[in-house]
Amino acid sequence: MVRKSLRQHLFSTVITAFSIALAGGLLMAVWVVKDQSQAAFTGVNAGFDAVLGARGSKLQLVLNTIFHIEESPGNIPYADFEQVRTNGAVRVAIPVALGDNYLGYRIVGTATNLFTDVEHSPGRRFDLAAGRSFDPGLREGVVGSFAAERLGLRVGDKFKPYHGLLFDPNNRHDEDYVVVGVMRPSNTPADRVIWIPLQGVQLMTGHDPKNAGDLSGVLIKFKDTSPLTARQLDLFYNKQGNRLTFAWPIAQVVAQLFNKIAWVDRVLALVAYLVAVVATGSILVSIYNSMKERRRDIAILRALGARRAVIFSAIVAEAAVIAGMGMVAAFAVHVAILTGVAAVVRTQTGVVLDPFMLHPVMAWAPLGMIAMAALAGLVPAWKAYRTPVAENLVPQS
Amino acid sequence: MALLEIRNLKKSFRAPDGSITTVVEIPAFDLEARQRVALSGASGSGKTTFLNLIAGILVPDLGSVVLDGVDLATAKEAARDRIRAVSIGYIFQTFNLLQGYTCLENVLLGMSFGPGSDRGRAEELLRRVGLGDRLRHYPRQLSTGQQQRVAVARALANRPKLVLADEPTGNLDHRAGLESLALIREACTESGAALLLVSHDREVLAQFDDRRDLLALNRAAHAQEVAS
Structure with a gap:
């Protein structure tokens, strides 16, 4: 049912997943750039004490x-x-x-x-x-x-x-x-x-x-x-x-630099969080707006014996799957952003960042985005849950 | 004990102006297993509401609808969903096929809420109704008559004890309607399902030995008719 629904609303699915990909990629990139650059700069001493x-x-x-x-x-x-x-x-x-x-x-x-x-x-x-x-x-x-x-x-x-x-x-x-x-x-x-x-x-x-x-x-x-x-x-x-x-020690001296610009990290993180919230909100809007055209299908499914909980779960799952698809693409966005940032950092400082280095954010960001999307899906799912069957199925005689 | 026993059934709706209109008021109605009954009902006779009450889609205000020993009037919603998925096959006037699903998927989806998807049986049913070469066609790619046949296959997929057919020939031309009716009767006979069909088409009604007038059964509709 979820797969079919995604296919039926392919355009909005792709657009919404794309916004999740951008938001997720940005979120991961902000974290990785912050941590990797800090580690790289404080770790670089060129062999001197x-x-x-x-x-x-x-x-x-x-x-x-x-x-x-x-x-x-x-x-x-x-x-x-x-x-x-x-x-x-x-x-x-x-x-x-x-x-x-x-x-x-x-x-x-x-x-x-x-x-x-x-x-x-x-x-x-x-x-x-x-x-x-x-x-x-x-x-x-x-x-x-x-x-x-x-x-x-x-x-x-x-x-x-x-x-x-x-x-x-x-x-x-x-x-x-x-x-x-x-x-x-x-x-x-x-x-x-x-x-x-x-x-x-x-x-x-x-x-x-x-x-x-x-x-x-x-x-x-x-x-x-x-x-x-x-x-x-x-x-x-x-x-x-x-x-x-x-x-x-050199690392401690460089760490002062990151302490001084820590507010920039916080601002970037806040922006990334807001983008993520807006992106998951787009899932809510996308599915919610399609509920009118889905009412008949929901009524048919219920008439065939589908329980309310099944319909509710399908909508929540759909939101989560869109987020999941988006987060898969987010890794490509993340690598693209990191590659660009790494090139700039290397040109300006000689410090090398690795776009492919694993980071805990690559686990918690996708899980968080999927969880947030599932939460966003609760609103249209509740609307679907409450869809009256008879009046959306056939006209009353 | 009859397969379907209805007693003192009453269903009313509140109109936008706040007034309450009783649509169905049926003192008694029984249907035995394997029995085939045609209900004649003109527009406004409450036939769709009556079928929706039997299917557990609507809950009556008063009375009982006992299907296969379970009173749908007092059963919880999940139980009514289950009975609808397992024991009832519903053929709608407008077919109500899911447009995003192929013929085969429409039948399989209906099965998935009941005993479970059985691809072999779904394909066999579609072949039985003459759509063996249309399994992967979407409803919009089929003629109206073919869509009706998919609806018949879906209704019979879970081997229901009762098939409800609401104006099944209403959207078909004369010839296709008679063919479809023969198919429904034949399929119900083969599967041992009881059939309750409502129609206002005299030629359709004439195909049944057991015919009843919903206007006479339904006091609410009768009262409205007298009032008008």
């Missing part, structure tokens, strides 16, 4: 040096790098210097041990897919996988850096750099960066010679994971000193 930089916001420092999406809070003297590098608790210290870009992709000056001493995730280093690491004394560059793909750069290609973090065609430097390596995808923000020797940034024509030895920050990996040594450095730089900022 802390960042040392100029006095200022820890969040800005981390976003600038790890995620490459913020302005630098300022420079620090090279001596500070040497000091922290020789600290007994520090296993690896990588200097970074920013200030240039190539067609909008940041150029970061660093040391070659970034490619040899750092594991961006357990057991995985910043490997090269082609070429070799740059020579610190030459104008050479290693391009992150995403930047290489977008810029079309290959080993042997030449490029001229542009001054500043934002691309301005009027600010081109004179130096020619040669691409000597392309990195394998690391699924970290490093994929969006063009890495060149530290001195390359420091001595680029047009840069202030007075700041030639300065750095934007130092990326730090400790020898052990004990927080004791990190706390000592935290105390030394943040509490006792007032010249530098020691951003540690």
Whole structure:
């Protein structure tokens, strides 16, 4: 009976299921994007435990040096790098210097041990897919996988850096750099960066010679994971000193960002809930509006012996089935939204979201939507339940 | 004991202006198993209301309708639904086929509320009424006479003890009407069902040995006729 009814009202069934698909897909996407992006951002540390930089916001420092999406809070003297590098608790210290870009992709000056001493995730280093690491004394560059793909750069290609973090065609430097390596995808923000020797940034024509030895920050990996040594450095730089900022632990610093924008999540969730309610309401309206034309069929079914409860259940089931069909399609909508969002997030931040990753919302959202649809179906079902048989069956003689 | 025993049956309706009109008032009516009775009834004689009371679709204000030992006047709605599904086959004047269902599905759906769907029997019944090659046709794809035959097959599908036929030839031409009537009588004889048919067509009524005048049976209709 349900299948027949759905077929008889095919157009409204398809339209209503489509609205459920959009609402369900949006609902799932909001949840998955929220949780996945939070997990991805707080999970991304590119293999480092802390960042040392100029006095200022820890969040800005981390976003600038790890995620490459913020302005630098300022420079620090090279001596500070040497000091922290020789600290007994520090296993690896990588200097970074920013200030240039190539067609909008940041150029970061660093040391070659970034490619040899750092594991961006357990057991995985910043490997090269082609070429070799740059020579610190030459104008050479290693391009992150995403930047290489977008810029079309290959080993042997030449490029001229542009001054500043934002691309301005009027600010081109004179130096020619040669691409000597392309990195394998690391699924970290490093994929969006063009890495060149530290001195390359420091001595680029047009840069202030007075700041030639300065750095934007130092990326730090400790020898052990004990927080004791990190706390000592935290105390030394943040509490006792007032010249530098020691951003540690990185995940906690990034979490501040999500705390600050938590209201956006709540607004998005509220909108998604409202869309879901409107969509399930459309099921109610769709079935309710068709009750007039169904009255005769209902009367015939009752005359054939169908109990009221059967009719009532069929209408509720019909609402639930429409929602179920919609939620099946919602997974396609969800993947489409996630794919689009993931592309934007990757382009802007280098953080990778997985559109196919499973999430609890993929269980509770369909169940919730079907339950809500069944609830919405109670109204037309009650109308069907109360349909008088005789007067809808044949005219009274 | 008769298959159907009706005593002091009364049914009234409230008109939109608040007045109450008695449509059916029948002191007594009996029908034995396998008996075939034709009721003559002109428009306004309360024939459809009478059949709906027997089918348990309507509940009388007074009196009893005992079918196969169960009083439909006092039985709960679920029990009346069950009796309608199992013991009664109803052939409507307008056939009342479900337009979204094929011939076969119309018959199967009727069975599903009774003893259960039996595809073989449904197909056999449709072949028996000459629609073996129309099983998957929808009602709109059939002639009026063919639709009537689907209605007959559906009414007999659950092997009912009583078949109610409300002006079964009313929408058919003369020849098709007589053919349909013969089919109903034959099918009831084969299945052992009693038949209660109402019609105002004299030629149809003439086909039955046992004919009764509803106008005479129904005091309410008689009173209205006298008043008018």
